[in-house]
Amino acid sequence: MNITLKELITSFTKSIDLYNYLLKNHHRRTAIAAFHIGVEMGLSADRLSDLIIAASLHDIGALTISERDSLIQMDVENPFPHSSLGSYMLSSFSPFEKISRIIFYHHWHYDLDNTYVLELGPVPLEAYILHVADRTDILVQPDCSILAQKQQIITKMESYNGTVFHPEVMAAYLTQAHKDSFWLDIDNWEMEKILKLGISRRYEIDLTLDLLEEFALTLSKIIDSRSKFAIAHSFGVSQVAYAIAARMGYSEEECRKIRVAGLLHDLGKIAVATEIIEKKERLSEAERADIRTHAYFTNLILGHISGLEGIVEWASGHHENHDGSGYPLNLVNDSISQEMDIIAYADIFTALSEDRPYRKGMSTDRIIQILQDEFLTKHGEPVYQVILNHLDELGSICKVSVQDGIARFHCYQNLADTQEQLIKERVNR
Ligand SMILES: [Fe+2]
Numbered sequence: 565m566n567i568t569l570k571e572l573i574t575s576f577t578k579s580i581d582l583y584n585y586l587l588k589n590h591h592r593r594t595a596i597a598a599f600h601i602g603v604e605m606g607l608s609a610d611r612l613s614d615l616i617i618a619a620s621l622h623d624i625g626a627l628t629i630s631e632r633d634s635l636i637q638m639d640v641e642n643p644f645p646h647s648s649l650g651s652y653m654l655s656s657f658s659p660f661e662k663i664s665r666i667i668f669y670h671h672w673h674y675d676l677d678n679t680y681v682l683e684l685g686p687v688p689l690e691a692y693i694l695h696v697a698d699r700t701d702i703l704v705q706p707d708c709s710i711l712a713q714k715q716q717i718i719t720k721m722e723s724y725n726g727t728v729f730h731p732e733v734m735a736a737y738l739t740q741a742h743k744d745s746f747w748l749d750i751d752n753w754e755m756e757k758i759l760k761l762g763i764s765r766r767y768e769i770d771l772t773l774d775l776l777e778e779f780a781l782t783l784s785k786i787i788d789s790r791s792k793f794a795i796a797h798s799f800g801v802s803q804v805a806y807a808i809a810a811r812m813g814y815s816e817e818e819c820r821k822i823r824v825a826g827l828l829h830d831l832g833k834i835a836v837a838t839e840i841i842e843k844k845e846r847l848s849e850a851e852r853a854d855i856r857t858h859a860y861f862t863n864l865i866l867g868h869i870s871g872l873e874g875i876v877e878w879a880s881g882h883h884e885n886h887d888g889s890g891y892p893l894n895l896v897n898d899s900i901s902q903e904m905d906i907i908a909y910a911d912i913f914t915a916l917s918e919d920r921p922y923r924k925g926m927s928t929d930r931i932i933q934i935l936q937d938e939f940l941t942k943h944g945e946p947v948y949q950v951i952l953n954h955l956d957e958l959g960s961i962c963k964v965s966v967q968d969g970i971a972r973f974h975c976y977q978n979l980a981d982t983q984e985q986l987i988k989e990r991v992n993r
């Protein structure tokens with residue numbers, strides 16, 4: 565593939581905050597502070613890059629506006645939901661194994677040292693660094709000169725030395741924080757610069773299809789986690805799309821690319837407020853219009869990554885209809901590729917078989933009836949025929965993969981709950 569892992573991570577890290585004004589600057593500023601502390605502590609290039617990537621994504625698990633608001637208070641009441649969810653989202657991508665762990669522990673108090681769940685492993689030093697960097701940025705008042713606040717922030721941070729914050733990290737922090745440049749860098753460096761400085765050569769390898777699939781799975785978790793009722797939707801779509809493509813005679817490599825498109829099809833929902841995605845009541849016209857933007861944003865976020873063109877086109881074309889009534893491009897007949905139809909059918913097929921709060925998942929007979937009545941004219945005959953010929957097989961592939969995805973999510977949630985419980989017991993002792 566025509567792209568390095570470093571390029572992919574850089575573009576992902578930049579785009580993830582694109583539509584998120586509250587976290588955008590916080591992620592950037594925290595990464596800069598973490599970088600300076602990490603350099604002061606003499607971290608190796610690889611450890612430093614894990615720290616920088618973790619810092620630039622660390623609050624990715626904070627989904628709602630109220631949760632994001634709560635994180636910008638000095639004492640976060642319950643940091644667990646967002647740190648464990650963020651960690652879960654990134655856990656499928658093997659180069660991010662350590663990063664996922666750093667994020668899990670990024671609000672960890674130093675005096676809780678050994679209270680961790682064994683499966684998750686001990687608290688990495690980078691997590692303690694991230695915590696200091698994170699809280700430093702929280703203490704900065706945006707409407708007043710950063711240098712005028714410097715001493716006050718340092719004094720406040722020092723009052724937590726040895727309890728909340730790791731003493732060795734604090735020693736490095738204090739050396740850095742006494743320089744004006746530390747604070748001015750936080751205010752002025754661009755994300756681009758910090759990623760360029762921070763990400764090591766280890767990430768300068770060509771992206772393989774294996775890595776791309778892992779990465780797409782990570783992105784799909786970021787999307788699916790925003791809706792409790794569809795926690796494995798993209799995963800289900802990807803497996804169904806793969807199975808349809810295989811039965812249509814596509815090569816193994818093409819099938820895998822179609823599977824990636826399935827994982828990415830709703831990525832643009834990142835640009836839509838979670839409050840709208842999660843809303844149970846009937847959506848207003850404006851809210852429906854907001855949801856419709858997601859197909860456009862999938863393309864905007866990934867469209868500039870060279871080497872991904874085909875996949876991005878199939879993913880962002882899943883709401884195009886042959887009669888021209890779809891979006892975002894209002895494509896018609898011949899300009900809609902068969903791969904787009906595969907993703908479109910896989911999306912509807914999976915959605916109809918999933919349980920929703922207001923209805924149970926549908927039987928395959930009912931699904932094929934709906935596909936025939938409502939979607940055949942929109943997405944064409946060839947893919948429909950394949951689904952019809954392999955109906956039961958596709959039905960069970962869909963059910964099994966959605967259940968697998970849900971089980972993986974719950975397994976991670978259980979770990980996080982055990983961890984939360986251990987800490988509560990320790991604090992109350
Ligand atoms: Fe956080």
Ligand SMILES: [Fe+2]
Nearest residue numbers: 622623635698
């Ligand atoms: Fe944060």
Ligand SMILES: [Fe+2]
Nearest residue numbers: 829830858882
């Ligand atoms: Fe969609």
